[in-house]
Amino acid sequence: EDQVTQSPEALRLQEGESSSLNCSYTVSGLRGLFWYRQDPGKGPEFLFTLYSAGEEKEKERLKATLTKKESFLHITAPKPEDSATYLCAVQGGSQGNLIFGKGTKLSVKP
Amino acid sequence: DTEVTQTPKHLVMGMTNKKSLKCEQHMGHRAMYWYKQKAKKPPELMFVYSYEKLSINESVPSRFSPECPNSSLLNLHLHALQPEDSALYLCASSQGRQLPNTQYFGPGTRLTVL
Numbered sequence: 001e002d003q004v005t006q007s008p009e010a011l012r013l014q015e016g017e018s019s020s021l022n023c024s025y026t027v028s029g030l031r032g033l034f035w036y037r038q039d040p041g042k043g044p045e046f047l048f049t050l051y052s053a054g055e056e057k058e059k060e061r062l063k064a065t066l067t068k069k070e071s072f073l074h075i076t077a078p079k080p081e082d083s084a085t086y087l088c089a090v091q092g093g094s095q096g097n098l099i100f101g102k103g104t105k106l107s108v109k110p
Numbered sequence: 111d112t113e114v115t116q117t118p119k120h121l122v123m124g125m126t127n128k129k130s131l132k133c134e135q136h137m138g139h140r141a142m143y144w145y146k147q148k149a150k151k152p153p154e155l156m157f158v159y160s161y162e163k164l165s166i167n168e169s170v171p172s173r174f175s176p177e178c179p180n181s182s183l184l185n186l187h188l189h190a191l192q193p194e195d196s197a198l199y200l201c202a203s204s205q206g207r208q209l210p211n212t213q214y215f216g217p218g219t220r221l222t223v224l
Contacts, residue, residue: 032210043114043200043215044153051210087152091210096141096160098213100152 002027006088006101013108016077021104023088024070033071034098035064036087044087047073078108113137114216116201122222125191131219133184133201140206142184143213144176147198159184160206191223 007022025033032051036044048057050066057064061082063074073086085105089098114135123129133142141160145153158165159178173195175187184201198218204211 032212034212036215041198041218041220043116043198043202043218046212046214049210049212089152095165096204096207096209096211097155097158098153102152 002090002092002099004088004090004099004101006086006104008104009102010105011107013075013078013106015079015108015110018074018076018078020075021073021086021088021106022070023073023101025088025090025099026069027090027092027099029092030090031093031096032091033066034089034091035062035071035073036089038085038087038103040085047086075106078106080108080110082106083108114201114203114214116199116216116219118219119217120220120222122224123188123191124224125193127191128187128189130188131186131199131201131221133186133216134182135203135214136182137203137214138205139203139214140181141204141211142178142181143202143204144174144184144186145200145202145215147200147218153200157186188221191221193223196221196223 004025035047038044048064053068085103087103088101117132144156147153157176177185200218201216202213204213
């Protein structure tokens with residue numbers, strides 16, 4: 001069965017304290033792995049698509065990496081405005097439907 | 111432009127009401143989706159329209175009825191809902207069949223059923 005597990009469930013950081021979020025997955029025929037940011041009461045905001053092991057993508061303070069079993073979202077010198085829930089999702093097989101993890105809630109204190 | 115719009119932003123309805131949620135995208139995408147999201151949970155897929163063909167999540171009750179008037183518009187018709195249907199309803203769109211394809215989400219409609 002296709003599955004996505006995110007850890008930790010919640011992460012509290014001080015402003016400037018770098019850290020990483022983990023997304024481990026099992027899927028038949030990975031087509032893509034996606035990271036989204038979601039603020040309370042709003043729709044998920046697309047961050048990155050990763051296609052193959054070894055791939056890396058960056059956007060401002062965020063960097064996403066992919067291996068054959070997991071993905072990491074590295075946050076460098078976070079700011080309070082980075083506080084949000086970060087969702088990981090995988091797309092596999094032929095259907096194209098997304099399988100989401102439960103998310104990591106990130107809080108960055110000034 | 112990767113914008114998906116949804117109306118209304120908030121909706122309060124009684125269990126006997128009939129209402130509709132609307133979604134629109136102008137990115138030329140050929141696949142559109144409805145998701146339901148409860149608090150502190152990830153989005154759950156309800157319906158997919160791909161090239162105007164509907165795919166249904168068998169667990170979705172018949173009180174939810176999707177409609178895709180054209181490739182840019184997606185509606186979700188609501189009838190005889192239950193209080194447990196209160197949630198954030200999200201619309202998303204993606205390019206279409208070729209994988210991988212990135213889904214872009216709208217801001218959501220917050221639905222409260224009294």
